[in-house]
Amino acid sequence: MNSTPIKNEPGVVLGVLLIALLVGLLISVLATGFHTGPLRPGINTVLLGIYIMAWGAMFLASYFYSHKTFFFRALIWVCENWSHPKGRRMALFYAAIAILFGCVSILSGFGIVGAAA
Known part of the structure; x- marks a missing residue:
């Protein structure tokens, strides 16, 4: 079994593309009339x-590819330094919570969940 450590890659292009994707989605949310x-x-x-x-x-x-880009390393850093409990596995917890809340939001947007009475 090969136990050589995985070398971190700069991944500047990938990181910038991922950030641009998030910024683009945020702008589209705000442009369509976001409300609290x-x-x-x-x-x-x-x-x-x-x-x-x-x-x-x-x-x-x-969680799986933190060696690929600076952006993923930054997210893991948040999990290891700003979370309680601290650790890489908090990335899985944050992913599960975000995906669950995102699904509820999408279902609410289609009028399937939480229809106003």
């Missing part, structure tokens, strides 16, 4: 869910 309060059916709520799920996917990818 309860989730209402509409395209802005669906886009918000996609944005939240994208963050979940980033945390999930950072």
Whole structure:
């Protein structure tokens, strides 16, 4: 079995593309009329869910591929330094929470969950 450590790659292009994806999704959420309060059916709520799920996917990818880009290493750093409990596995927890909340937001955006009475 090969036990050589994985060498960190700079991954500048990948990191910038991932950040641009998140910024693009955030701008699309804000451009479609983001509002605070309860989730209402509409395209802005669906886009918000996609944005939240994208963050979940980033945390999930950072757990497995933190050696690929500076952005994933930064997310792992957050998990290891700003979380309680501290550790890499918090990336899996954050991914699960973001994907769950993103799904609820998308379902609310389509009017399937949380229909206003």
